[in-house]
Amino acid sequence: MFFRIVKYFLVVALAIFIAAVYEKFTLFTSPPPNIPVQWWGAGKDGKSDTTVKPFKINIPDEIITDLQQRLKMVQPFQPPLEGIGFQYGFNTMYLKTVLEFWKNKYSWKDRQVYLNSLPQYTTEVSGLKIHFLHVKPAATKPGVKVLPLLLVHGWPGSVVEFYEFIPLLTTQRPGENFVFEVIAPAIPGYGFSQATNKPGLNAAQVAVVFGKLMEQLKFKTYFAQGGDWGSLITTIMSQLYPDRVRGLHNNMCNVDFNFNVMMRLFAGSIFPSLVAEKNEEKFVYPLSGLFSYLIEETGYMHLQATKPDTIGVALRESPIGLAAYMLEKFSTWTDRKYKQLLDGGMQKKFDLTRLLDNVMYYWVTKSITTSMRLYSESFSYDHMALGLDKVAVNVPFACARFPHEILTLPKSIIKLKYKNLVSLTDMSDGGHFAAMEQPKLLAEDVWAAVRLMLENENKPKA
Template sequence: MSRLTSDVQAFEAHATDADLDDLRARLAAARLPEAETVHRAGPGSRRWEQGVPLADLVDLVNHWRTEYDWRSFETRLNQIGQFRTTIDDLGIHFLHRRSTRADATPLVLTHGWPGSIAEFIHVIDELADPKDADAPAFHVVVPSLPGFGYSDKPAATGWGVERIAAAWVELMGRLGYGTFVAHGGDWGGNVTAVLGGRFPEHVLGIHTTLALPPPGLTTEGLTAVERQCADETRDFWRHHRAYAKQQATRPQTIGYSLVDSPVGLLAWLLDKFAEWSDTDDGPFETISRDSILDDVTLYWLTRTGASAARIYYESPDSLDPELRVDVPSAITMYPGDIESRTPRAWAQERYRQIVRWTLPESGGHFPSLEVPEYFVKDLQEGLATVLAAGGSR
């Protein structure tokens, strides 16, 4: 049974009209570069070789300025239930949706970058009170990472994934959830791995879309398909990580543009929604414009472009090389994800009790937005397998 304490306070999001007017004025006055110098004869991924194409950005900026409705998203956050609490001297914001089912299991969902709590608002209700009475139900908690959204911005270094995971255990305890399951992708996948590896007395098991193996593994013994997957992952880390290097080494420098220019922020985040989703000609094939703008506007109104980028500075190596996860683990490798190329044999070197390994036919880095119905079903089935494997203590 959950309980609200004096340490947990209700919270409501409400941007001022002045902030929204300022956003529209900045969008109207934006100075844009010339068009990209790449092949633009027709649809296809080549249009994105130099980054966000000018035509796509202009269209989205116009929609943001004239049609997008922030108040609708804001209302949805308030309907779900928002709260804040202070942990380790830092204010942490979170969504909390309790299930009506007596057999519900507490679940913490952790987002990553360039995502936010906006990734999960369309799936929370179905996870809490599924239409299928035979599906598992969850008391859903969705925290905003430190420096993201309505959580506080750390004023000093030290808020890496290990400290965040410890804070999540404290948060769940304050809500009355002494044991729980966890899911995450991207940075949320790192936090989820730490939860399972460091806090097995609290974490019943995990579901993740990110399975980072320990370093130093070779391709010896892998199948041809697994070697190709490993090569693709290495190619991403070698040739597509400029954004991460920038944020891991100079987050303050890029932060000025991200906090001062809504168009700069939009382009920086949209580039990743495009490259990391399972599409051929941009993210809008599977993710709505408004869903992306919900995420970007949250960054803009909370002025968290710089503070969110600093998670790369705080955890440059992502995970402790020695970390091992012994709790039951369900892992889903979406085909269009940037880092879903980890061979199972490699993943098992860190995740020691993989009870479910799933390879969907579609979906990318943002499955809760790209394939929400599949995401919910897979998460339900994965966590049911985790609990059946001994995580229901």
């Protein structure tokens, strides 16, 4: 027994020593890469029409008629196994409920009015037409600063997630001397933002496109917020443009699983206090449970990172197939325990109308295939070769950790990459789709984080 304990100590000591040496020379010490603005439109090169044009969603009746016909012609579903909820994917017994609601109660005509309720525009950036919401505060009192905030979505979400969230940011609060002006673009290839016909538009290139968008909109500096892909894109923007991004807020706060991070996590599996505070141990330990869960829940990622066009054919042809594929994530990623329920807990946090708004956003724009290509491009050698996993984030950073997020890391790991951690909030409830599920909680944390960032800006520098 004594020798076994000594062996454990030696293994841990060696791991920490190797990690410390590796960290000294390689961990988040590289300068950001130079990523030039590229042309993503048709042809080799061209000139973008940078005019900002008002935009209204106006889907032709024939597209909705075709949708209704497809929903009416759905073949009988394969029954689920006995006693099974969402463990095998979307439970087809509950899928019947979704189908009937979609056919008989969901009104695209009404929802289109709702989706047009926020001001939105298009402009061309690097040859692509980019669609974005742009919501300004209605009125401000004297002395109140209007702060631009870039809001970036992920997959299988969209800007539709933000409709209840944005007004909480653009409405002035008593006692605050600032308010937000929100710019929420759709990622190229998502919804009404044009997809490229060229390979290579990865997360870093999207960051460059959005940096160019903000430049064209005349914002010299701004704050940024994101979850899912939005967290990665805004993080990359903070790495590339630290002179423009005044502060970053993410509700999915992850760090690249490089050698040093893995060594720390492995060391913590023996001595958790080396890595995690007591209330954080449940996030990552035991590692076997974490890795098993991640393998179980990331099959979609491997598929989309390798063969997005293949699965895209099936999803673009079947609206109910698209709904099942997308909405299953709104069950499992909201709370993993919902997988045990026959209805996947689908309506515990969301209503079907708003969930179908998001599905429709992909269906009427035929953008499911082009949205999934972002995975393939971002897991490519070209993207990995940029070395962004070795670049620190030095701008003020705030993290909102929701308890049911897919992956939550300890503060000590987060601080390895995000050198200027201003705040870290453990939220009382919520999962991956925080802006849609918990808009008030998320908005409260954004306000508090930016308030701290502004206070720190005004402090005299030592």
